[in-house]
Amino acid sequence: MVTSGAVGVGRQRLRYRKLVNSSFADLQKPQVELDGKACASVGQSGLMALYDMLFTQLDVSSSQLLVTDSDFENSKFRERLSETVESLLDLKVVPIFNENDAISTRKAPYEDSSGIFWDNDSLAGLLALELKADLLILLSDVDGLYSGPPSEPSSKIIHTYIKEKHHYEITFGDKSRVGRGGMTAKVKAAVLASNSGTPVVITSGFENQSILKVLQGAKIGTLFHKNASLWEPSKDVSAREMAVAARDCSRRLQNLSSEERKKILLDVADALEANEDLIRSENEADVAAAQDAGYEKPLVARLTIKSGKIASLAKSIRTLANMEDPINQILKKTEVADDLVLEKTSCPLGVLLIVFESRPDALVQIASLAIRSGNGLLLKGGKEAIRSNTILHKVITGAIPCNVGEKLIGLVTTRDEIADLLKLDDVIDLVIPRGSNKLVSQIKASTKIPVLGHADGICHVYIDKSADMDMAKRIVMDAKIDYPAACNAMETLLVHKDLLRTPDLDDILVALKTEGVDIYGGPIAHKALGFPKASSFHHEYSSMACTIEFVDDVQSAIDHIHCYGSAHTDCIITTDGKVAETFLQQVDSAAVFHNASTRFSDGARFGLGAEVGISTGRIHARGPVGVEGLLTTRWILRGRGQVVNGDKDVVYTHKSLPLQ
């Protein structure tokens, strides 16, 4: 351990001592700055006492080793020093080094930077080499080395320093403010030490347990390694590079004609069919590995690419290819003024990041949607499907022509990379997680990129007193049982209070029980019918279970849904048109149904074609989302030289024009 702080501690003490020893007359005189060496001498003992105390708390002994620059000129000293440190380490004693400022021949500590070492960073570097350290950690007040001043949003932390690549960048940043916290000195020491064979990590001393994290291999701070430039491709740059490449390719894709984009899709479909054997054998390997690893049956089923699946995927890609082109459509056309025509056109969002679990066929669907909509795509699949995803990715990108570039679709393979990608809110435009609620929540919590998805699906069915009870039974059973793990399955059954203890309602409850549904009760249902109490109304079972509660009327059903629901899909069953309309107009959820199962809340069933996902967010897209969720717009204005000039020169007409 190399420590700083002796001069600071000493200066504090000496100031006090000086004050105490001064007469009032002394204090009238101009005060001379305290001698740095005296401060170091006084401070060193206090500093060591502090370390001793702190290490003693951990039942560790510490030792003091004060060295000067000139000591290192003596090769015998170097040998002896190594021996001394070895002995201390054998005894499990922590050696604490500092420059012996008080007796060094330097004029003043911290000012003279000549010699073999000149500050604690260079001393640390020197000692790392002398003592053949396995790793040198330099603690700073910032998280590591940044490409520019750390306070600027455009500055990015450099996780692996590569001289050829970062030297210019950093020199530039240095001139502005990277120097803060002595980063220049640290980088200099780190480059020297790493070039001589000791890897170095610069990280924050303020981050909780940063030393332990570095030792555990966490990607924090900046790593210096003499072979870093040979690592290929350096992982910490690849996330950003992947995203930027996908954006560049997507711009070229967008510039193709609609026919050319269509052709790519048809080529992808052909390539999938041509490589069916290869794809299925890779998939079989994944399936076998999953079975060996004891994965649950449903997961293995989702993982499996069944016979005929490739053909059906190819068929749906061809359907997509023949769809109307979703991009470069004119959505709105306005004559702003004479010969000044404004168009609002559809265009791709840019770069999408899709995180999906198991199902390798999702990769194919998403990739073809991205191609159709002109978007770049980064894909992260589950590790259980790695071989299937890799081959599918290879086959698909192989069909992308070079005038677009195969980097249009990137496959992300490690968890590390996904964390890096989620930070790239300047390059990635939308994240679409397709998987468990947990996955969606985790991603939402860890990124500033907009996320299209639904964390919760707490769907309600409300049976009004006027309901056709046969229909109610049919819908309730379907909403709960058709696919209990789906987000659009019923979680809470609300029932008009007049239906309590009626044979029709009892019939529904018995039917649920018979099918194996566990029924929990809200306070009223618990008391009246003795169902076990539900832990919370805001609960998604995602299994063969539901909550039941009684409400006074449609208004209290609506209030209940607003209070405890997740604004996904809610349904009323009633024959009373007025009550139905009240429910349909007032329930503030993405999808609101009258006399139809909540299970219809789905892109395919809604007729949206390919489904991108279901969104419970209110921004951009809501409910089941088709390809329009992957699009944004551009405004295109064509004039003949008009200027604004304080709005004096233009006569605005703002006339709506036909779209043709």
Add this chain to the structure above:
Amino acid sequence: MVTSGAVGVGRQRLRYRKLVNSSFADLQKPQVELDGKACASVGQSGLMALYDMLFTQLDVSSSQLLVTDSDFENSKFRERLSETVESLLDLKVVPIFNENDAISTRKAPYEDSSGIFWDNDSLAGLLALELKADLLILLSDVDGLYSGPPSEPSSKIIHTYIKEKHHYEITFGDKSRVGRGGMTAKVKAAVLASNSGTPVVITSGFENQSILKVLQGAKIGTLFHKNASLWEPSKDVSAREMAVAARDCSRRLQNLSSEERKKILLDVADALEANEDLIRSENEADVAAAQDAGYEKPLVARLTIKSGKIASLAKSIRTLANMEDPINQILKKTEVADDLVLEKTSCPLGVLLIVFESRPDALVQIASLAIRSGNGLLLKGGKEAIRSNTILHKVITGAIPCNVGEKLIGLVTTRDEIADLLKLDDVIDLVIPRGSNKLVSQIKASTKIPVLGHADGICHVYIDKSADMDMAKRIVMDAKIDYPAACNAMETLLVHKDLLRTPDLDDILVALKTEGVDIYGGPIAHKALGFPKASSFHHEYSSMACTIEFVDDVQSAIDHIHCYGSAHTDCIITTDGKVAETFLQQVDSAAVFHNASTRFSDGARFGLGAEVGISTGRIHARGPVGVEGLLTTRWILRGRGQVVNGDKDVVYTHKSLPLQ
């Protein structure tokens, strides 16, 4: 100061001591747990040595005061204790209290909770009262008292504890996991102490400088005060309550008929006119105060509500009232199956938070837009316009009928509240900052709520070699000079290299110079024409300055814009239709113009009616945004009892129906 830790420190030391003194035979026997009192006795001296060392670093002396429960039974002891502490404080010595565990009559520390105090929290509470402390700070390992387990996203920190309000909540949370970190004991001690007159703050000991922050009045941790329940309205609950109330009111507003919403707007217009004198006199007070405070002229000008302004605001509100209702419009209608009809309808986003600077008329425009679109609204204006905003808010909400509720529009008055509001991503749907780039960037950085706005407006004008140079001059001058501070003003002028040193280009440059525009050069322009070097191409001057650079052709202009622009508004000047289309199709910005000034990039000029803002985001809305940016959609499905049943029962037709 009351400290813990003696037993822990002592146990660590004694374990080691015991090990050292054990024979191998001893170690074979079952090990007895160390005596807590012995641990406390050993640990207390080490603990005090540590405090002494740490305080000495700060040149402060500390003292040890060990007390037992029974001491406090003696009233003379209490008196003497106060006197002792007084003397210590007079000498600027920090008294450090701990229970004298080693000699207390308790059976074991930390287990016996009888007596006058029973742990360090209750000791702290007791001492606060005995010593008549001004404030008691209890440090925890969490940020304060939460409504539930701190790790759950639904748990909210309680900034001010109000017994009547929080007691139930916390008891509930306690049963799950709030107890962690000894929160129950802390709350008990805090309630006791605060009821007896010493305010208490529970906050994190891990947060940097938390004690200083509490003393500076920062809103961290949880405050306990005996009069807290009388404070009205308690500020820390009001942010959430305001947002929730706005949402409730907006739901009622949405349920009104279109005519009723129209009537509210007409009433608002009437109310503004009826209160014109009052509004103007309040505004004059703001203006006078701003002048006295030495605000800059443009700010004072923006602050002033000029004669005739109220009338013109009222007029524009009436225009808005007569517009087609933007909500409850059917945007898409599909027959999903026989008698199963799906509608996609427009509906309000929910609750908007608008942060605006100076212009009080913005409040009126935004409030009327919110009413028209059925949204709830929280407004935060600049403090220089506080009286104007307050009266405008009062007049407008006064015109909102009780069946909606005046809380539809909330006025936020303190900076504190805005920080709280930005955390409410579960209740607020969209933040629209209207003001400086700095304001927008700050807000984007500090919230998870989607932000509609533009941080940068680095707009380019590219003059192609085929440009009509008279037109180029007109457009360039307008784009830079019409309103240099606007986000749609030109910041970079790109010129085809063939135009270098042509009289027409020189003419444009001279004209810019003559108007007082400072011209900076990119590398080529700097070298060729001697303009001072621009610091960066990614720079928004927002003033009478711009960068000029030469490019090879339209493709390199496009690449330059993609590399350095901010995707706001970019313009090409050319007479070559093919070149123009290349630019229009490829430039990936919100607005792309051909032969028209960038200054047209504006909601009003685009004919969008009221402008909500200009978005450089790609999600939800892009470029100038009208009222559609305040809307989302709902899916409404009407059936006759259809169920999904594995898609076996339904014949999907997916027929598009007319919207009527």
